[in-house]
Amino acid sequence: MTAGPRSTGLRRLTKRAQFLNAARGQRAGRTAFSLQSIASDISEPGVGLTVTKKTGNSPERNRIKRRLRAALRACAPELRAQHDYVLVGRREALTLPFSKVVSDLSSAIAKVHAKTARDAGELTR
Numbered sequence: 001m002t003a004g005p006r007s008t009g010l011r012r013l014t015k016r017a018q019f020l021n022a023a024r025g026q027r028a029g030r031t032a033f034s035l036q037s038i039a040s041d042i043s044e045p046g047v048g049l050t051v052t053k054k055t056g057n058s059p060e061r062n063r064i065k066r067r068l069r070a071a072l073r074a075c076a077p078e079l080r081a082q083h084d085y086v087l088v089g090r091r092e093a094l095t096l097p098f099s100k101v102v103s104d105l106s107s108a109i110a111k112v113h114a115k116t117a118r119d120a121g122e123l124t125r
Contacts, residue, residue, distance in 0.1 A: 009044055009045075009076065010044065010045055010046070010047045010072070010076060010079065011042060011044045011045065011046040011047070012046070012047060012048065013046045013047060013048030013084060013086065014048075018046065018048065018084060019048055019050065019086055021038055021084065022036045022037065022038050022048065022084045022085065022086040023036050023086070024038060025037050025038025025039070025084075025112075026038070026112040026113075026115045027112070028107075028108035028109075028111040028112050028115075029108075030104040030105070030107075030108050031090070031092045031096060031104065032068075032089070032090055032092045032093035032096050032100075032101050032104060033068060033087045033088060033089050033090055033093060033101075033104070033105070033108075034087070034088040034090070035085060035086070035087055035088075035105070035108040035109065035112060036085070036086040036088070036112075037083055037084065037085050037086075037109075037112040037113075038083065038084055039082060039083055039084075040082050040083055040084045041082065042082065043081055043082060044081060045079040045080060045081060045082075045083050045084070045085065046083070046084040046085065047072055047079070047084075047085050047086075047087075048084070048085070048086040048087070049065050049068055049069060049072075049086070049087050049089065050086065050087070050088055050089070051064050051065055051088070051089035052088075055089065055090065055091050056091060060091070060094065061089070063094055064089040064090075064091070064093045064094060065089060067093050067094070067098065067101060068087050068089050068093060068101070068105075070098070071098070071101045071102045071105045072085075072087070072105070074102045074105075075102060075105050075106050075109060078106060078109045078110070079109065080113065085109075087105075
């Protein structure tokens, strides 16, 4: 039995160009991941996950992605519309307590948006 489509209000980033575009935006690094964010034209927030082969074998990479996906669902209300986010997973995501991963993601989201607001303020001066 397979699960049906879930409606989380988040759009998946699937194209390489979307990931490259997010890499040009704001960044916030944490122990378990790095968050990249950039403004987008599409109304709902876009989310992408990537974990390099350097991080570990495929079961480890899949576990990292599952944990980060769950953390994203927990922090979904904090994600802003018209933004794309990419999480680059690290091996530490496997060993950190899940509550720490969620709190780190929440603070990283706040940091990238604080940078965006600060940059916008400098442009209007």
